[in-house]
Amino acid sequence: MERGTIPHGSDDGSVGDVAYLARSPHRIPTLVLLTERPRSRSELCELVNVSSSTIRRTMGEFEDRLWVRKDGYKYVATRLGEAVAEGVDELLDRLGTERKLRDVWHWLPDEVTALPVESWSELTVTVAGPDCPYQPVNRFESLLGATDTLRCIRPEVALMEPCFDLLCRLVDDGLDVTIIDRLNCHTYFYSTYPERSTELLERENFSVLEHDELPPYGTTLLDDRVAISCYERESGTVQALIDTAHPAVREWAREVYERHSADARPFEPAPLPG
Structure with missing residues (x-):
């Protein structure tokens, strides 16, 4: 599949993207880290404590969604990726408070x-x-x-x-x-x-x-x-x-x-x- 060709009309749609991010504990922290500054694959491996193959696969999936792009040997979040990271981070913060309040x-x-x-x-x-x-x-x-x-x-x-x-x-x-x-x-x-x-x-x-x-x-x-x-x-x-x-x-x-x-x-x- 070409980069940026995740189908917009897929059955799971936006819910599928949320499920994708939540399914592995490293994905949201990785995206948030890339909104801070460009980072190499090896740096991401160390920061989120996963293997190089996992990060390589994750970066490919992020690129398919146009959330990140390659900048030399480093990766950087696109404006779309920044918006997703900001929204997910806000959601997690709200859910964290809700879990305590319930x-x-x-x-x-x-x-x-x-x-x-x-x-x-x-x-x-x-x-x-x-x-x-x-x-x-x-x-x-x-x-x-x-x-x-x-x-x-x-x-x-x-x-x-x-x-x-x-x-x-x-x-x-x-x-x-x-x-x-x-x-x-x-x-x-x-x-x-x-x-x-x-x-x-x-x-x-x-x-x-x-x-x-x-x-x-x-x-x-x-x-x-x-x-x-x-x-x-x-x-x-x-x-x-x-x-x-x-x-x-x-x-x-x-x-x-x-x-x-x-x-x-x-x-x-x-x-x-x-």
């Missing part, structure tokens, strides 16, 4: 699920797994270290307790914190960490409010981002943390915070025994 989708507020699909790339999704159950907490800790203000609604014990030492240090350094949660969560910290909790409650930059009717997810407003924490309903364990700087999410989170803070009550701890 397991926590039912926990998310409607305002977040209603975001334009194009905005999904702005969501950082951190999911707990069997081998890394504390990844959402670790992500939350990294966000704490990059803000001067913290406004939390239902942060839950499972999210805050691992960060408690860090939070105390940050409050000492001037972090301005307001936490709105259920009474039992505040009582847990006050009874488990009585000295440090008492010290925190005496600080002007640390406020604790209680509220009886909170959403099933946590919402945290930071200087530049919003974090949404998803909990397993029975155990209260943190299943995922989703954070973003998307303006629509920030506006929604601000409204949620103002609505709940308006009718929240100051936490008044009961005297500790002894």
Whole structure:
């Protein structure tokens, strides 16, 4: 078959091209590499870890589709190849985000699920797994270290307790914190960490409010981002943390915070025994 003669009207059409790219794990990375700069066959073999015969065959198939052309002893992506690589790369990025979102989708507020699909790339999704159950907490800790203000609604014990030492240090350094949660969560910290909790409650930059009717997810407003924490309903364990700087999410989170803070009550701890 002559170069550039892949039939346009073939039965599988564009779906066939997608299937062709996806069938072997080296094809998409190879095409993306060629959009960066011209590369030799030996360089491509090393970068994508396949044999010379595989790359030779792949380059022939790419040339048939007019995605690449030969430039001396190197290959370079054509404008068609660049368009394909860009589109596939965007699709993979979107699917990567979707794979993380699908397991926590039912926990998310409607305002977040209603975001334009194009905005999904702005969501950082951190999911707990069997081998890394504390990844959402670790992500939350990294966000704490990059803000001067913290406004939390239902942060839950499972999210805050691992960060408690860090939070105390940050409050000492001037972090301005307001936490709105259920009474039992505040009582847990006050009874488990009585000295440090008492010290925190005496600080002007640390406020604790209680509220009886909170959403099933946590919402945290930071200087530049919003974090949404998803909990397993029975155990209260943190299943995922989703954070973003998307303006629509920030506006929604601000409204949620103002609505709940308006009718929240100051936490008044009961005297500790002894």
